[in-house]
Amino acid sequence: MFLSSIIDKITRAFLDNNRYLYFLDGLKTTIIIAVGALLLGIVIGTIVAVTKIIPKKTKVGVFFEKLAHLYTTVIRGTPIVVQLLLIYFVVFASLRLNAVLVAVIVFGINSGAYVSEIMRSGILAVDKGQMEAGRSLGLTYYQTMGKIVLPQAVKNILPTLGNEFIMLLKETSVAGFITVVDLTKATQMIVSASYDAFVPYIVLAITYLLIVLLIEFGLKKLEARLRLSDNR
Numbered sequence: 001m002f003l004s005s006i007i008d009k010i011t012r013a014f015l016d017n018n019r020y021l022y023f024l025d026g027l028k029t030t031i032i033i034a035v036g037a038l039l040l041g042i043v044i045g046t047i048v049a050v051t052k053i054i055p056k057k058t059k060v061g062v063f064f065e066k067l068a069h070l071y072t073t074v075i076r077g078t079p080i081v082v083q084l085l086l087i088y089f090v091v092f093a094s095l096r097l098n099a100v101l102v103a104v105i106v107f108g109i110n111s112g113a114y115v116s117e118i119m120r121s122g123i124l125a126v127d128k129g130q131m132e133a134g135r136s137l138g139l140t141y142y143q144t145m146g147k148i149v150l151p152q153a154v155k156n157i158l159p160t161l162g163n164e165f166i167m168l169l170k171e172t173s174v175a176g177f178i179t180v181v182d183l184t185k186a187t188q189m190i191v192s193a194s195y196d197a198f199v200p201y202i203v204l205a206i207t208y209l210l211i212v213l214l215i216e217f218g219l220k221k222l223e224a225r226l227r228l229s230d231n232r
Contacts, residue, residue, distance in 0.1 A: 006199070013191075013203075014199075019194070022181070023187065023203075025181065026181055026186025027183050027186075027207065029175075029181060030173075030175075030182045030184075032100065033103045033104055033107060033172045033180070033182065036104040037104050037107035037110075037168055040109070040112065041109075041111025041114070041115045041168070043112075044108065045115025048068045050123075051064050052120055053120060054145075068116070071113060072117065075109065075112075075113035076114065080107070080171055080174060081177055083109070084177055084178055085177060085178065087106050099175075099178050099180045102178060103172070103175045103178065103180050107168060107175075110171075115161070118157050122156040123145075123149055123150070126149050130149055130152065134147070134148045134149075158226070159223065166212050166215055166216070176188070183207065187201065187204040
């Protein structure tokens, strides 16, 4: 009786009127936002981290360092929902940009603030002798940073960077505030259409859990391969 009831709820929620297509489209949108935002966040975070670390010889360098600190302070000190609403409805209001693109930009900017601190700690964890060795070989500061220091820093921060991706994936659930039909918003639409919240929200939770477990599995495999390459 119970199993029959559950099957009936699943049928009504996802199979009637092909509502499962909403769910699949929402899943695709969530993945696009999360991956795009992470890539943007890594670029922004790396630039900000290097800006904070490089020696300051000019007033311009000092200015950009202060700007980098201001960026991380403001972004980390305000809720992501507020940033999302502010940028979509105020900053980009007149441009009429695609909501998914705006979500990628906002989540990327937000992630960049956290990645910058992760990257900075990873760079500082690399032995200073690596920088000195690169400079002694005739490489410039930036060449040494890009070819020697940063690759080692990335290995150091890989687990933490993976956790940031997981957090970012879960944070995208608020993208519906700017009309993005992500995984969570699609589920809400299914709930409204089927008049049943139990099954859709359970499936939503399980889907997020499976994605996170898949990411963790991939990270463990990557870490193992990197350790194996270091031992050779």
